[in-house]
Amino acid sequence: MEAVPTGQRSSHQSVEKGRSRHKIPRGVETDIAYLYEVLPQLSRIFRIIDKIGEGTFSTVYLAEAQMTDGSRRMFALKHLIPTSHPVRIAAELQCLTVAGGTENVMGVTYCFRKEHHVVIVMPYMEHQTFVDIVGSLSFEDVKHYIFHLLKALRHIHKFGIIHRDIKPTNFLFNQQRREYTLVDFGLAQGTPDTQIELLKVVKAKAHKGGGSSKMVEESLGKQKLVPLPPNTRNSAILSSTKAPAKRPCPPARIKHSKGLLLKTKREEVIPRKIVSSKHRSVPVRPPLNQKPKPPAVSPMLTCNCFMTDRVCNICLSRKQQVAPRAGTPGFRAPEVLTKCPNQGTAIDMWSAGVILLSLLSGRYPFFKASDDLIALTQIMTIRGSRETKEAAKTFGKSIVCSRELPRLDLRILCETLRGLRSWDDTSLPAEFQTSRNPAEVKQDAGSPAKKHMSSGSLRSIAELQEMGWDKAPDDVYDLLDKLLDLNPATRITASMALQHPLFKDMTD
Incomplete structure (x- = not known):
């Protein structure tokens, strides 16, 4: 050279x-x-x-x-x-x-x-930049995109690599050549x-x-590194540097998200106080004819805020659980958000599911939260609060939610956001309708086409049909459902996903 x-x-x-x-x-x-x-x-x-x-x-x-x-x-x-x-x-x-x-x-x-x-x-x-093309891809483009992303994940997972930061900016895509590359293993x-x-x-x-x-x-x-150019004397041996100091974890908090109150607890506890309607703690007293039982010997103090809308001093003083949290907000799996210590390649599959959700809905980013608890409530809005709580139990976590959120139909959700269904014909939660960016909807209020425009693509029904979106099979939403499985133990693997009926006409 x-x-x-x-x-x-x-x-x-x-x-x-x-x-x-x-x-x-x-x-x-x-x-x-x-x-x-x-x-x-x-x-x-x-x-x-x-x-x-x-x-x-x-x-x-x-x-x-x-x-x-x-x-x-x-x-x-x-x-x-x-x-x-x-x-x-x-x-x-x-x-x-x-x-x-x-x-x-x-x-x-x-x-x-x-x-x-x-x-x-x-x-x-x-x-191309993902945000510039997400609304312009045909269904066939989306099918090829997710297929090649799954191929990359299957390959690295065979080597026992958890990427931990799967997102569109780390999966480069050339639309004209249909070339794909997974990058950034930092x-x-x-x-x-x-x-x-x-x-x-x-x-x-x-x-x-x-x-x-x-x-x-x-x-x-x-390891076998490729040789350096002949006029370069340094080898690929790295010098020692001091690792950056880690920031202390903040105390436990409660977050409100559009009227939803969410608390996560590291273990199930039995409340020792009764909370009145005015949220004043009242000690529990035994009946007069019953002798009080001695307190149980336990290394953990029992909190008194369980099932209430506040966090007590006992919970605030507890040592924060340490678990890997690396990744990009909006793409973190539920087990990452709840600080599950045992995390595997399933977290990459969840992130792939979030990407597919953006591709099918034309909305990017789909999840955008500044806090892990807010991110969890957004997941509940899609997958349901009861389902999220049940899944959390499988990996040793307990989630308390102030109100029930139903599980949404993924096809109805994506087709409405993309513009294939009228907003008036669906019963999606209000947060999806109010979350549409006004700058993205450029039709005037009197335009009859407005209610048929997606939040990201700004395309008419005829254009969407020409791009094949009206013929998207149930298989793609079945794959999306399996990628967004709240339980990492049953979430589909990359190898299994590539065998999905959606890809039956594609050669591996």
Whole structure:
């Protein structure tokens, strides 16, 4: 691979022409200059064109390189934040090298490191932004999208990888070429039988708080990384950095969501006080002819707010339960929201179900909550409060809800939101009708087509029929129901989902 002159134009026309039409913002230019400064070897190989993504733990740049055969290729450079723990970085690299490069999973090309700065180089895939296309996809497009997402999940789950952050921005999609790629394993964890050795180290570090750079270097030495360019001297061995301090967990809280009161409790308790209509606590007294029983010996204090609309001091003072919560709000499974300690690949399947829910309804994001309890109430609004409480019991959790919420018919919900049904003809809860973004519904109030427009697609009934939405089979809603199974133990797996009747005419 040869160095690329700074001013030379890329032959990747579809990407470079779009980039050349606008000037790179000064802030992005500053970031690119900083990246060249901290990793000088990049400038000898890549011409960084633009910043194409930025998250909590990394920044992604688009770069061009000239290959030894004279051709030019585009790459994505992922610059990890300096505070990332070396074990976590090494685990992400191992996921990419062991499981990546096939079955719709992103692979790794090179890795650069200088001191505590690490850049992972990956092939660049031109793709569309999900929010821009979610309302314009035909049913056949949606069918192919979810099929290829399930293929990627089946592949990584075979290696014992729990991605933990499945969402549209991490599953790149090129609509014209029907290309798909699962990216970003920065939050990945391993199953008990994972084949990714460093995910075992990540789990051990989480429990014991260890993980030295020497252990990481030894582990990296065992895996087969692709060779670096000949003019690059550094290897893909990571330096030790201090892990960021964890924020203390907030105390237990009650949240109201559109008149719904929800409390989660870590165990079933027996109330020791009776609450009157004015919410004043009254001690329970035994009958006059009965001697009071001595208090039961128990290491846990019994709270006095069970089945009330408040949280007592005993609950507030309890130590918060520690469980993995990594992921993006709106895509977290019920077992994650309720801090279930035993989490597996089923959490990825739930997230895939949320994506399918957005694709079928044309509404993205479908769930949007700033708090785990609010997120749980939103799930209850779709799946039913009784069903949610019953499922929680299966993984050792208890949920108390102030009012019952019925389970919705997924077909009616999606078809109404997409615009195939009139809002006047359905009995959906008011929160779905009031949650429609007025900016998205551009028809005037007097337009007869308004009530047939979805919250995201803004398409007429005739257009939706032409896109095949009026012929969506029951199979797709059956698959959606199985992906959004509240019980992780019975939730459909990726392998089982690919055998679903919905995909009977598709080759694996």
